[in-house]
Amino acid sequence: MKFPQFSMLPFLMVAVMLSLSGTTLSHPYWDFLHCLSLRLANYSTISKVIYVQNNPSYSSVLNASIHNTRFSTPATPKPFAIITPLKTSHVRSTLYCSKKHGFQLRIRSGGHDVEGLSYVSEVPFAILDLLNFRAIKVDTKNEVAWVQSGATLGELYYAIAAKTNTLAFPAGMCHTVGTGGHFSGGGYGTLFRKYGLAADNIIDARMIDVNGRILDRKSMGEDVFWAIRGGGGNTFGIVLAWKIKLVPVPAVVTVFTVNKNLEQNATKIFHRWQYIAHKLPDDLFMNVWITKVNSSQVGMKTVQATFRGMLLGGVDELITLIQDKFPELGLAEENCNEMSWIESVLYFGGLPLQSVDILLDKNALPIVSLKAKSDYVKEPIPESGIEGLMSMFLEEEADNAVAMIPAFGGKMDDIPENELPYPHRAGNLYEATYIVQWTKEENAESGKYISWSRRLYSYMTPYVSKSPREAYVNYRDLDLGMNNNDYTSYEQASIWGSKYFKNNFKRLVQVKTKVDPMNFFRNEQSIPPLLSPWKKKGN
Ligand code: FDA
Numbered sequence: 001m002k003f004p005q006f007s008m009l010p011f012l013m014v015a016v017m018l019s020l021s022g023t024t025l026s027h028p029y030w031d032f033l034h035c036l037s038l039r040l041a042n043y044s045t046i047s048k049v050i051y052v053q054n055n056p057s058y059s060s061v062l063n064a065s066i067h068n069t070r071f072s073t074p075a076t077p078k079p080f081a082i083i084t085p086l087k088t089s090h091v092r093s094t095l096y097c098s099k100k101h102g103f104q105l106r107i108r109s110g111g112h113d114v115e116g117l118s119y120v121s122e123v124p125f126a127i128l129d130l131l132n133f134r135a136i137k138v139d140t141k142n143e144v145a146w147v148q149s150g151a152t153l154g155e156l157y158y159a160i161a162a163k164t165n166t167l168a169f170p171a172g173m174c175h176t177v178g179t180g181g182h183f184s185g186g187g188y189g190t191l192f193r194k195y196g197l198a199a200d201n202i203i204d205a206r207m208i209d210v211n212g213r214i215l216d217r218k219s220m221g222e223d224v225f226w227a228i229r230g231g232g233g234n235t236f237g238i239v240l241a242w243k244i245k246l247v248p249v250p251a252v253v254t255v256f257t258v259n260k261n262l263e264q265n266a267t268k269i270f271h272r273w274q275y276i277a278h279k280l281p282d283d284l285f286m287n288v289w290i291t292k293v294n295s296s297q298v299g300m301k302t303v304q305a306t307f308r309g310m311l312l313g314g315v316d317e318l319i320t321l322i323q324d325k326f327p328e329l330g331l332a333e334e335n336c337n338e339m340s341w342i343e344s345v346l347y348f349g350g351l352p353l354q355s356v357d358i359l360l361d362k363n364a365l366p367i368v369s370l371k372a373k374s375d376y377v378k379e380p381i382p383e384s385g386i387e388g389l390m391s392m393f394l395e396e397e398a399d400n401a402v403a404m405i406p407a408f409g410g411k412m413d414d415i416p417e418n419e420l421p422y423p424h425r426a427g428n429l430y431e432a433t434y435i436v437q438w439t440k441e442e443n444a445e446s447g448k449y450i451s452w453s454r455r456l457y458s459y460m461t462p463y464v465s466k467s468p469r470e471a472y473v474n475y476r477d478l479d480l481g482m483n484n485n486d487y488t489s490y491e492q493a494s495i496w497g498s499k500y501f502k503n504n505f506k507r508l509v510q511v512k513t514k515v516d517p518m519n520f521f522r523n524e525q526s527i528p529p530l531l532s533p534w535k536k537k538g539n
Contacts, residue, residue, distance in 0.1 A: 029080040029124065035097035036083070040090065049090055051082040058082065062119065064362070065111030065129065067176065069440035070369040071120050079106070079119070079127045086132050091238055092212045094128050099210070099520060106523065107234050109149050110178020114372045115476045117234065117523045118181065123485060130180055133240060140164045143246045144203065149180035149239045154349075154359035160246060161342035161356060167246040168341045171198035173348040175359050183242055184233035185474035186422035190285040190310050190348055193410030195247045199229040199420050200411075204243035207236070210516045214240075227511040227527075230421035231501070232473050235508075235526040236515055249341040254318045255348075256336040258307045258329055261293065266305040267386050269328050273307070273407075274380035276326050278429045282410030283312040284321065290403040292393050303390045310344055368400070368437045371450045373457045374475040375432045375464040376424050385463050392459060397452035400437040405430050423502040424470055432464070433475050454479065473500040473525075482524040493528050500525075 033050065040046050051058045061082050066072045080103075085091045098105045104125040108118040119127055130150030136159040138145040147156050154175030160167055170191035172182055179198075187198030195201060204217040205228060215237075217225045228236050260266040270288060277286050286309035295302035307329055311318040315336045322331040339347070342356050350365065351358050358364050381389070393401060413426040424431065436453045438446065457479075461469070471477060481496035490509060497505035505527075512519075513529040522528075 029101075029103065029126075032097050032101040032103050032126070033081065035100055036093055039093035039097065045086065045090075049084055049086060051084070053078065053080065061129065061131075062127070065108055065131065065178075066116070066119060067110070067112045067367055068114060068116055068370055069367055070371070070443060070446060071116035072440070073443055076116075077120055077122060077125075079121075079125050082127045082129050084129045084131055088208070088214065088240060091128065091208055091240065092214075094126070095208060095210070095212055095238065098126060104522070105520075107180070107238055107521075108178075109180025109233075110152050110176060110182065112174070112177045113181060113233075113476060114370065115478050115524070117476065117525070121523070128238065130178075135241075138163050138246075140167060140246075143167060143248075144243060145169070145246060146241055146243050147179050148241045149178070149183075151179050152362065153177050153179065153182065154345075154361075157342060157345050158356060158359040161340075165251050165340050165342065166248060168249040169198070169244055170195040170201060170247055173345075174365075175345065175349045175351070176362050176365065179242060180239060181233045182474065184228060184231070184239065186230045186420075186472070187474065188406070190344065191247065191249070192412060193282045193285055193407070194312065196411045196415055197230070197420070197422060198244075199422060200415060201245045201247065202229050202242050203245050205229075206240040207238065208240060209237040210518070210520045223507075223511050224515055227421060227508055230473075231504075231508045231511070231527060232421075232525065234523050235512060235521050237521065250312055251340065252314060252338050253341050253344050254311045254313060254315045254336050254338050255344050256307075256309055256311075256318065256331060258331055258335050259304055260307070261295070261302040261304045262390060263295070263302060266303065267383060267390055269307075270305045271380065271383045271386055272328050273326070274377075274429055277407030278409030280325060280407070280409070281321070284318075285310045286407045288403075288405040290390070290393055290405070292398050292401070301394060303393045308348070310348070314338060369440055369443055369446060369449075370435055370437045371446075371453045372433060372435045372475040373453055373477050373479070374434070374472040375457075375460055376428045376470040376472075377430050377432060377464050378427055379463075380429065381463040388459060389456075392452075392456050395452060397436065397449050401452070401456075402435050402437075404433045404435065417502065418504055418507075421501050421504045421508055422473075423504050424472070428465075431472060432460070433472070434460075468498045468502065470502065471496075471499045476525060478524055480525075483522065483526065483528060488528040490528070490530060496525060497527065 037046055051061050083094045104121055104123050106118050106125055106127050108127050108129045111118055133148040133150035136147045136151055138159050140163050153171050171187045172189045183198045207215050260269050289306040291304055292301050293304040315338055346353050407430050408428040415425050417423040417425050434456050436449045438449050480499055508527045512527040517529050519529050
């Protein structure tokens, strides 16, 4: 890396900014900020790129992408600085100065990491927040797009729909999720039975490696390109942008919702669904949501299974298909709605169907505290097992809990387990994500909600995948295990690594050892290198 010309001016400006804000100059992170200010060398840039703790905008920049208020309490460890690069050279400078002064860097895109790992760390750290890296270029002629990794899914879908209503991208359902973290862990949504994961449709990427080199698919090599498409974020480098393949969708799709509560045979219908849904044509997406709702008896609660889905086709075709294959659902025309694919994004995202502009609004949905866990199911759960699951949703802690259960099959069955790091392919009937939510005001009682989710997870043990009990890295769960602050052995990391990646974990460790042997890019569940620097020194 080239060193900038030394100039005292930016250094003095940061000094003034920090001293005015009451920050003492003897802070250990001073050298880092000094290093960075020298490299930015321009006051107006510094003020737009570096946010130290007493900067008036620090809290709003920090909170702007916190999507789990479990991690926005006064006791939550805070970064000593947030860096919001405006261009690639700022990213390289941040990387250079973090390495030089030994500070941990957490990379943040959409900030939806369910364990808050993109903005919380137990060791002193800075956040590299990609909120200014949100450009999207859609090329409908070649059916591809470049999307910078700080862009949200909503921004990506909006940009595609602004040019065409017959191309789309198969990624997640929540519009505020960031492409940086989401694509790094796989990413699925309403088109995954037809086209696979978001990661399956990435064809190139721009990434900065630990040595500050800017790489594309060719220069990073196929091993690294394989690893960054599903091996988890904050591990192999900083992804700046993805090149994605767009996929065809009809101008009209049909969405539907059917609610069945316990009194309407929800248990039996869900039981039956397990035998059918994964075998339905891949043009159909179907998800079941289990939640607690008010019963028709005043003051009583019941549990509801919401069957929600989408067909890449018209309403008549959908009704004929479901009446033939899954008549127990009782799907009728009034449960269905024809619309464009971009409107279906609003429908599944829980947004009003009025204007697609809402996809650009990061604050359109309430932000709560939550804990998530996930499972994969390979054999239908017996009715008695489903009854027990349903009854857990009647417990007090489950007032705002949900089990989200998308049917697998289709394209997911055709992709080999080792094609990408995401291994949960053929043989899965469905994935189940259990999310328990509570308000920020209830954070003092978070323990009771978290223990409910652990009890539910324990209850599900006999019914889900085994050896390993598989889990989805994008619904990160630190209960599965964590790296140490220094050296983590392969064996220790394998405990959670094999759940997320099965046999692909071994290859991920090999790639990590090759590209980041000193383990600069790390968090509680990043892939560790085989031999850590500490071990090499014999410590
Ligand atoms: P965030 O910025 O927190 O990053 C997540 C991880 O990736 C962190 O470790 C971070 O350091 C790293 N990272 C981020 N940007 C990076 C970059 N440019 N380079 C390298 N590393 C980077 N999943 C799904 O498959 N389908 C769905 O429909 C949904 N829906 C959903 C809804 C809600 C409300 C939540 C909270 C989560 C989901 N998810 C999901 C899970 C989601 O895919 C997962 O949390 C992603 O990692 C979030 O990516 P963000 O960029 O938003 O998070």
